[in-house]
Amino acid sequence: MNADLELYKVFCEVVKHKNISKTAENMYISQSAITQSIQKLENILGGKVFYRNKNGVELTEEGKNLYEYIKDSIETMNNAENIFSKYINLEKGKIRIGGGNSLVASLIMEPFIEFVKSYPDIEISISSGITDKLMQKLANGELDIVVLNLPYTNKKYSNVEITPLKKASYCFFASKKYAKEHPIKTSKDLEEAILILPKELSIKREILNEYCKNVNLQLNSKYEVSSSSIMKNIVLNDIGIGFTNTENIKEIADKITIIKKIDNMPSEYGIATLKKNMCNKATIELTEKIKQYYKQN
Numbered sequence: 001m002n003a004d005l006e007l008y009k010v011f012c013e014v015v016k017h018k019n020i021s022k023t024a025e026n027m028y029i030s031q032s033a034i035t036q037s038i039q040k041l042e043n044i045l046g047g048k049v050f051y052r053n054k055n056g057v058e059l060t061e062e063g064k065n066l067y068e069y070i071k072d073s074i075e076t077m078n079n080a081e082n083i084f085s086k087y088i089n090l091e092k093g094k095i096r097i098g099g100g101n102s103l104v105a106s107l108i109m110e111p112f113i114e115f116v117k118s119y120p121d122i123e124i125s126i127s128s129g130i131t132d133k134l135m136q137k138l139a140n141g142e143l144d145i146v147v148l149n150l151p152y153t154n155k156k157y158s159n160v161e162i163t164p165l166k167k168a169s170y171c172f173f174a175s176k177k178y179a180k181e182h183p184i185k186t187s188k189d190l191e192e193a194i195l196i197l198p199k200e201l202s203i204k205r206e207i208l209n210e211y212c213k214n215v216n217l218q219l220n221s222k223y224e225v226s227s228s229s230i231m232k233n234i235v236l237n238d239i240g241i242g243f244t245n246t247e248n249i250k251e252i253a254d255k256i257t258i259i260k261k262i263d264n265m266p267s268e269y270g271i272a273t274l275k276k277n278m279c280n281k282a283t284i285e286l287t288e289k290i291k292q293y294y295k296q297n
Helices: 005-017 020-027 031-045 061-088 101-107 109-118 131-139 176-181 187-192 203-215 228-236 246-255 281-296
Strands: 050-053 056-059 094-098 123-127 145-150 160-167 170-175 195-198 221-225 241-245 256-262 268-274
Touching (some): 005 061, 020 031, 020 056, 061 281, 094 281, 101 109, 145 160, 160 281, 176 256, 187 256, 195 203, 203 241, 241 246, 268 281
Parallel strands (some): 094 145
Antiparallel strands (some): 145 268, 170 241
């Protein structure tokens, strides 16, 4: 018959304190429970592990041999349980977030800051990239949260859950200088403009194509980019007119002119995570804070 792991833990605690009452006090259980555990262990093993002296207890020779064999394993087990408890209590952990820098900054920053203040020991990493690649990393367990534009039409990730947060709006925008020197009076004027557009097959480009179809526009892009940062840099250098979601340009609002805003497209901002039973505790907590923030706002 094998002894229960808890019996060995009690045994090691008694070795540490050399006293039944001190062990009971440290483990927050009664002295009789400690005594019964030691007796049960001795019955299972078929021999004494302690003998009593005037100060408490001492290991028998057999007890010393037993302790040498199990002490490292019990210490490792205790450390593992302590670490696990820290993760559960959000005293330790890591969240890996992916998304466009501007989108992350504007969409989840307020609940993110609240979370960081509440749980300062949680490590956070934020990386940017193309949505499809970020979603692949999420599905593979390399990211915990992806901030993205919706709809996301790729349905191949069955372990991923997407939560819409708010309606999205888009716009054509230019530097103040370019807008003044190249005025756009009607949507048709965009057909002759120098345009910096999202790459084909991206969500933003699909939304733009749908808009053009609805209003009968034939746009020709001079530049196609996969990065909002690159688009903003080109626009701010007075080269042409960009197209993106309004969240992406909040930090440069004082340097640009909105040429045309588009509010009526079926698009949203949202977050993607692994399904709840696959997420770590820290990710679940941050996700809930983000959802709650948008319910209240």
